[in-house]
Amino acid sequence: MLKVTDLHAEINGREILRGINLEVRPGEVHAIMGPNGSGKSTLSMVLAGNPAYTPTSGSVEFYGKDLLAMEPEVRSHEGVFLGFQYPVEIPGVSMVNFMRAAVNAKREYFNQPPMTATEFLKMMREKRAVVELDNKLASRSVNEGFSGGEKKRNEIFQMAVLEPRLSILDETDSGLDIDALRVVAEGVNKLKTENNATIVITHYQRLLDYIRPDFVHILYKGRIVRTGGPELALELEERGYDWIKEENPE
Amino acid sequence: MNPLEQYLELYRSHRDEIDANGAPVLNALRDDAFRRLEGMTLPARGDENFENIDPGAMLAPDYGINLRKAPIEFDPGMTFRCDVPLASQSVMMNVNDTFAAATDAYDSLPDGVDVGSLREFARLSPAEVAEYYGRIADPGNPVVALDTLLAQDGLYLRVRRGVRLERPLQLVNILTGTAPLMAVRRMLVIIEDEAECKLVACDHTQRDDLDMLALETVEIHVGRRARFDYCHIEESSRKTSRLSTLYLRQQEASSVNIDGMTLFNGTTRNEYHCRFEGENAGLRLYGMGIEDKERVISTYTHIDHAVPRCKSDELFKFTVDDSASGAFTGRIHVAPGAVGTEAYQANRNLVGSPEARMNSKPQLEIYNDDVKCSHGCAIGQLDPMQVFYMRTRGLTEAEARLLLRQAFMSDVIAAVDVPSLRDRLHMLAERRFAGMETACGRQCAAGKCNK
Ligand SMILES: Nc1ncnc2c1ncn2[C@@H]1O[C@H](COP(=O)(O)OP(=O)(O)O)[C@@H](O)[C@H]1O
């Protein structure tokens, strides 16, 4: 579904991604790990289409289409979802209105009529259950005053609502206690099918105890320097990141 | 030529007519205003607190003024229906400069509420009106002096001691006619001790192809433990100018809310001069302006904490796009003896284009230590991360910006204390941000608005 070839990208004139190659097929779970500052969030932003980042060379195909040529909202409609490392607070815009706008935008893209209020509320109820998201949060402004854990649950809730084909979850585990981590991970697993795929970006291996990856990639200084199976994550857990740094000097 | 000269000349030559169609209480102040104006000039752009607006130029054109109070042909059914958020409420109207009540306006009012034409009340109860008319408006302000020189009518509202009006009163100000016109109005509000009242006023211009100017002076007296809510909404036209100067005096333990909502305008100057004269009083003064194209708004507020233990809460928000311009000056004065004062002021602005201008100027003068004060002003753009976040969920950039701009104004609207009006304002702001070209009034004339 996703084919990233020799992708380079920069922000504010500084090259951060320096030749990424990555292929993801339906049904797969990929983990991307790497020390802070290696470019993991940058990769997720570039795939989701943040206009602050400029892809300078290389290509990204999504189901055969040129992903980089699409507006962020079109990528969303086509099935790319980004769970943000730092979910954005939007005071004054209620979760309900936001989700209704999101759902109906997608339906419009596929020439479907807007959902009725009843259908929509029923759907919201079902999806909330996936991550045990408190009903009260739905009437609040998007992410405003949410705890760290609530923000991350809210990302997975939105993922459940939008039913993406490819989910990129950027450090969805960071800042979560063990209970919250389990709820979030179980939510992700419930949404998993053989037709969709997930890229989990994480700094620690503990998330991977819950979400079993098929592939683990190590991103360092804007390149994937190593790819392996789940055992690679365990090796990282044991040895830390220093050996990666030593193997890949300036 | 000094633009005041034409008005002084008008007064010299038509004084009898002005008086004959006014009322003795109003006429009594004209000579003083005339003498003062002879030595004055109108403020011009670039003067202090007139960064983006030019009252001299606004008053320079040769407008028609209906000094004879000739009846205006006017079909109220067209414009005002859609502007009435309080559907079941009786509605009063000012057509240009003349009060014209809807016939059932007074039927449902309790005893102890005098509301109607200022001219009529000034003729019927001169002593009562004279006690308050022109008492707090500053005759040294040339725009006010000009209003005093020429005003013949407007709204009079008096709620007597202890009388509480549950339902809001509504006043619709309509500018109409077939030639450029200046409407000189006056508003005098007296809320006596322990009385309560809410007033919603909205400004509309019926034709958008004529130059119109509304010159308005508002005086509001609020007695001890009294409550007054005043929400003003402007939905005029690109060619409408508005020069409004409001004076408020609050007595002990009174509570006042003022909301100034500018949804559609041309060139607008709103001044609010507020003063606490009794302790433990509270004022909430909020406002917003949605400015695009070449619209201009200038807001000046002055809150005078003259006595101890009063609280003021001020919030103004503006969006300026295209080549629109906005200016906000917020003066807060805390007197040396006004201990225990709380004064909060915020002015937040979204600037949406490189040609748009916004000027923000907080001016705090605090002369004692025992106060809680804060002020903040911010001029910025929509947060690109918020826009991007929304787009990753499938909203277009335009939809995201629309929601964010509505959200920006939502706290100002949420503070309005009339629920049905709040809903109406949310809807109007949404339509406005969605880029709807016409003011509500004209859409309604096309029959689209009442759904
Ligand atoms: N807005 C920005 N301007 C300049 N450099 C940035 C910006 N955002 C991130 N970077 C830099 O890009 C590099 C990669 O950051 P990031 O993708 O967030 O890494 P990771 O998610 O792996 O921790 C870092 O060196 C960071 O300092």
Ligand SMILES: [Mg+2]
């Ligand atoms: Mg990161």
